[in-house]
Amino acid sequence: MRTVDEWKAALRTALKEAMRTRSTHAAAALRETLAAIDNAEAPDLRGAPAAVGGAFAGSAGGLGSGEVTRLALTPEAVQAVVDREVQERRDAVALYEKLGKQDQADAVKAQLDVLLAL
DSSP: OOOHHHHHHHHHHHHHHHHHTTOHHHHHHHHHHHHHHHHHTOOOGGGSOOOOOSSSTTOOSSTTTTOOOOOOOOHHHHHHHHHHHHHHHHHHHHHHHHTTOHHHHHHHHHHHHHHHTO
């Protein structure tokens, strides 16, 4: 199983290649997957410091006191995010085909193929 850093590096490398070759479907799938991983790393705001009054409404007092560290994902969590992205695309392909929208189904299939190749 890949580490979190290996996942991100593989996705970024594939994204650069997709952009270089102007593969819009691949670039979209890879960007969305990287964004989903970034969102999963977002910290819980309940752990953020309380806001204080002052010059800026809702700001935290003191230099750096508003900083909250991002969550550290496990390789299994990253794999789960990628699997969720794959499943969303499979569901979308099935729905588009059911609705008779083959062009959209083909576009999402192209994205799905990119993610399955990782």
